[in-house]
Amino acid sequence: MAERTPAADVLTEADAVKLRGLRRMKSVATALLVAVAVVYALATWAEHRGAGAWAGYVAAAAEAGMVGALADWFAVTALFRHPLGLPIPHTAIIPTKKDQLGQSLGDFVGENFLAESVVRDKLRSVALARRLGAWLARPENADRVTAELATAVRGGLRVLRDADVQAVLAEAITRRADTQEISPGLGRLLEKTIADDGHRRFVDLMLAQAHDWLVKHRDTVLAAVEGGAPGWTPRFVDRRVGDRVYRELLRFVSETRDAPDHPARGALDRFLADFAAKLQHDPETRARVERLKSDFLTRPEVQELIASAWASVRAMILTAAEDDRSALRLRARAAVLTLGERLSADERLRAKLDGWVADATIHVVSGYRTEITSLITDTVASWDARTTSRKIELHIGRDLQFIRLNGTIIGSLAGLAIHAITRAAGG
Known part of the structure; x- marks a missing residue:
């Protein structure tokens, strides 16, 4: 009762x-x-x-x-x-008979107003898509819709807790990365890059940087060679050996840098091609890449990067939403106008949208007819x-x-x- x-x-x-x-x-x-x-x-x-x-x-x-x-x-x-x-x-x-009248009223509404045929006929007569298209195609209405969307975005972003969003993003990215093996994709990318000679610019850059580093750090190379020499060799011998090693190393890097057909470059190309094949087909190499990926994702620096990325995106969206002349607002307004024009001109699109609305409405009405009519009967019964x-x-x-x-x-x-x-x- x-x-x-x-x-x-x-x-x-x-x-x-x-x-x-x-x-x-x-x-x-x-x-x-x-x-x-x-x-x-x-x-x-x-x-x-x-x-x-x-x-x-x-x-x-x-x-x-x-x-x-x-x-x-x-x-x-x-x-x-x-x-x-x-x-x-x-x-x-x-x-x-108040309760019976309420029940009868609820049944009457359910049978005569919430029936599927009645709802479909009513929605068809309304021509919702056509009216919506004509309404959205007006610039003043597009401005209104864009402003309301911006307000909703600002409100939603301010309500969300950054810590919660960052945790969800980090978990989603980590889970997706764990379930997606990256080694074959990296192998195919490297293979295509080699085939298109796209790696040569990277090799040129690395060789140029290596040459410049050797020129600036001669003493470092000499100290490394002398430090690895036996203790019983004379010091002047160690220095002469170090100097010879430095000059040969500098010559090798210079020749490799300046000669596109240098044998070392060919060897590097073969190494990269072999590595691309292993990334795609060698189980041991693929397993090592997956372990490296997991270790990389769990590093605190990576998690902090994800958090800072969300903060940057959030600030960018808020700034754009508050500025009615921002690129985001202008594109949203243009999208609304375009949608209105398409709905006004494209009969197939209107039919599709009307069908979606009708199906969604029928789903709600069919699934919640009892709850809707019980609102009437329960309200009357409570009086x-x-x-x-x-x-x-x-x-x-x-x-x-x-x-x-x-x-x-x-x-x-x-x-x-x-x-x-x-x-x-x-x-």
């Missing part, structure tokens, strides 16, 4: 206006009943006093008017309460019976009083017609 909402004893200003109108109409309908009752009494008295045939006609009309008025008063009153406070069966219908009856009477009670007026008038006319027919038939 749903919890009942307590009755609201204080009427709103709108309710007070409706209450005054209801009371006026009740007074009019009751006054008319009293009037026909008085007419009936006077006409009956006059008929008994021999006033003539007209008194009988008036009395019959007034009598039927009273019956009609009383019957309609009973019918109207029985909707909201027990007439005269008597517990007559099938009266006070709204208070006693207090007396308050519900009172609110409904305030909204429609004034119009229902016209039933009483019509019942009085129609009853009088019917009574007059029946009396006339009876007299005409010789009754």
Whole structure:
């Protein structure tokens, strides 16, 4: 059983206006009943006093008017309460049948408004894609949409915690890298680079840097050679050997740098080609690359790089979203205008979008029809019976009083017609 909402004893200003109108109409309908009752009494008295045939006609009309008025008063009153406070069966219908009425209303909405055919027909008649295209194609609307998108982006980025985003990014990148073997791809890239001679510029750069380093660090090379010499050799011999090694090394690097067809370059090409093949086909090499990849990804420096990259991207997006003349905002506006123009001109695109909207709507309606209709039934069930009856009477009670007026008038006319027919038939 749903919890009942307590009755609201204080009427709103709108309710007070409706209450005054209801009371006026009740007074009019009751006054008319009293009037026909008085007419009936006077006409009956006059008929008994021999006033003539007209008194009988008036009395019959007034009598039927009273019956009609009383019957309609009973019918109207029985909707909201027990007439005269008597517990007559099938009266006070709204208070006693409130939950059933709510259930029936929910079922009615579900069957007649949430049916798949009804929803599809309604969406088809709306022509949503065409209207959306015409709306988006207007520059002022494109500006509005772009501004709203920028506001949403700014709000979303400010709500997100950087630490959470960085953790998600780091985990996603690490997981994707762990599941994706990079060695074959690197091997194919290196193989294609060698085939296109793309590696030569890199080799030229490395040789030039090696030559410059040797020229600037002669003493370092000499010290390395002397440091590796046996302790029993004379010092001048070590120096002469070091000098010879340095000169030969410098000559080798210079010749390799300056001669594109130097044998060392050919040897390097063969080494790189062999390494590219191993990256693709040698299990041991591929395993070593994977271990190196894992070690690289887990290094704190790499994780800090990911974190700093997110901070940079976030700052860039925020700055662009706040500037209505930024490249991002201008491209977004152009995209909105383009979408509007395409929707206006491309019938196939409109049909596709309308189909997506219809399918999505049907999915939601079909999957949540019970929840939607239960919102109606549960809400009605939670209302207090007396308050519900009172609110409904305030909204429609004034119009229902016209039933009483019509019942009085129609009853009088019917009574007059029946009396006339009876007299005409010789009754």
